Amino acid sequence: MIGSLSLDQLRVLVTIVDTGSFSAAGRKLKRAQSAISQAIAALETLQGVALFDRAGYKPRLTEVGRVLVDHARLVLASAARFEAVAAGTRQGLEAELTLAIDPLVPTSPLIDSLRAVGETFPDLPVSFSTEGLGGSLRRLRDSSAALAICLLLPDVPEDIAAYPLLRIGMLPVVSPCHPLASLGRPAKRHDLEPHVQLVLSDPVDPCGATYGLASARLWRFVDLGRRLDFLLAGFGWCRMPEHLVAAPLAEGRLVAIEIEDDPTPAEGLVIYAAHRRDHALGSAGRWLLDTLRERLQPS
16 A cells, blocks of 8 residues: 555556456456446545546546556556565565776676676666776775775785686877877886876875876876876876777877886786675675676686
C-alpha cells in the first residue's frame, strides 16, 4: 500500500491497458471482470479522477488516465526493482556496487566487463564515478567505493589489495608551436625547467604528492580534458596517456618529445583493480574483479 493506494490497483490499471479490455485483464489476472471493474472504480474514487471514459461501447482512457498509466508503470517497475534488490541481498549480493575510476584509465578495455555486470546482475544498482587524482584511493578508504580501477603511486599501500590489469603508456607531448617541439634532441632537465609543466593534482589536496615533476613552473589541473585543452593551445608540456593523444599526434596538433633519463617507466604505468583488505567484496564486486583480471591482466 502507498497510503490508501495499492500496487494491485496500479497493476490492474496497467493490465487493462496492455490487454485492451477489462475482460481480457480479468483473464490474464485470473479474476472476474466484476473484480477488475471494482478495483478501477475504487482507484478512481480514491484519486478523484476518471481514468476511463465509459460513454461508448468500450471504455477508453481519459487524458488524465493516459498520463497516470505511465506513472503507474514507473511505480510498478520501481517496486519490482525494490523486491529484486532485497532478494539479491538475501542471497549474498551487495545492495549496490560502487566503483571509482581514475581519470587516466582508458575506458574501452573496461567496457565489455562493465557491460557484463549489468547483464549478469540486471537488478543490481551500480554507482560509477570518475575521480580526480587520488580520489579513487580516498573513496576506497572512506568506504564510499567498493572497487577502484586506478593508479597506485609510488607503491601499493599496505591497506589495499591490488591486482594489476593493464599498462598505459605515457608520452611527453607539446604543441608544435611550443619551443620544446623544435629542440631537436632529448630534453634535459635544464631544458624543461623554464617551461610550464601542466600537472594533474588531487582536488582535495592540490599540494600533495605529485610525480614526474621536472619544471620550476607548475600549472595544476584537476580535470584531464581541461589540461588537454591547454596543452593543445601551447601553454606548456606534460606527459599524457597514449590513448588520449593518439589522434592529436596523428593530426599534427601535438608533438611527442623525448626526455633524457625520463623516470616514467618505458613500459607504462600499471592500472590496478583495488579494494580495501579489510572489506570483502560482495558477489558482484568479486565477479567483476575476477572478470577484469581474466580479460585484462598483463602477462
